[in-house]
Amino acid sequence: MEIVIFGSGNVASVLGRKFKAAGHNILQIVARNASAASSLAYELNTESTNYLSLVHKTADIYILAVPDSVIIGIAKELRLPDRVVAHTAASVSKDVLNPVTSRYGVFYPLQSLRKEMSTLPTIPLFFDGSDQYTSDVLQSLADSISPQLVTAATDEQRLKLHVAAVITGNFTNHLYSLAEEYCRKEGIDFAQLRPLIAETALRIQSISPKQAQTGPAIRHDRETIEKHLALLENHPSLKSIYVLMTESIQSDGGGRE
């Protein structure tokens, strides 16, 4: 398929590489940041522009991989009647694209994407279309880069997926970050925790996290918990999180070890 990509950031870059690797033809990169746009265009062997008036009119699909607020702005100006146009945002309704075309939709990658990634990650994709034709085209594009990982999802389902993604991705990373800061302040080496972090994420690829829960909280090991809280006296923010997470684990019941 012939694809025009809006954006030159993390999502645009990684999806662009995926499209190219799947054999699609990237017609154009459209982005405000001229330097990033031309750099991505060079990588994807295509051209770039930062003028909406210069957007190619004949592509099969237009992917708006731009920040939420920018989607709205583009939708006000861009007119591509009957072309398939989709944005990649979790929390923006597909209907904001209604002024642009009769064939609009969403192409949402549930993954943390960084343009600096050296290998292309596995990306579950969720699509939605204003009509059957649009849904079919978006599903077909999704299947071409993420076979077996493509699901239809409404605006509401996508928002729920985003909540779950924030919890398992952003919040988890913040726990890593808090631990790193704690280690630095206490003079211990955060690098020694990396194998545990890898193992914890690896384990739930095959078993339920509920079954994998271990540690002093689930064991109701009050003695160890008290020792930990004493150590956290000088880390009040971390202590609040320790207390809340411990209570949450204990009220959750079940678990093992």
Added chain:
Amino acid sequence: MEIVIFGSGNVASVLGRKFKAAGHNILQIVARNASAASSLAYELNTESTNYLSLVHKTADIYILAVPDSVIIGIAKELRLPDRVVAHTAASVSKDVLNPVTSRYGVFYPLQSLRKEMSTLPTIPLFFDGSDQYTSDVLQSLADSISPQLVTAATDEQRLKLHVAAVITGNFTNHLYSLAEEYCRKEGIDFAQLRPLIAETALRIQSISPKQAQTGPAIRHDRETIEKHLALLENHPSLKSIYVLMTESIQSDGGGRE
């Protein structure tokens, strides 16, 4: 080295396999659970007993891979003068083993171990000894199964490492568990989050988690956060965690995206 292992649970099983793979001779498994003990002994090609009076007296090292409360009980009864005896607990002082021998210490694996593991994980090890000879022996054993990942650590340092391990291992897994429960209640598929979970843990193997932070909290994207909180109205426990983690991310400053 000739090693006697106390315990037949997760830590005893995985350390036992690591010792065997490194060429050590497991002299004996000592455990109360006769069935688990004989099963582990069979796997490690050795014998088992559940009587402290039948413990071999001539091993080079005795590893007490048993729950914290059991360590204390064993220390009251076991006498192995001048043998090297170490427990594997994060939060128990090495000095509880003082009655057992003049050469006591700790051999702490900072990893989440499960006997069901099909492959042996990378295990950072922390050792401590009552004297130089004991430290040397324990360090040598640690080096044999975890080259480049062996560090001396006092009781206090080990307890701090454990706090960091609880945050990055147990609490992280609990976030996975909460997300799984949320997905089940909302009719979305938790399995679709697994690639994101893997990527989030993989990323911080090479960059700082602080640099890897993304999402609506670090972007101060109030509109998305409000949408998420509205969706969490029927999940009060998860909502509390969402609010606290969001505040913590925002007060932390910095970050990217």
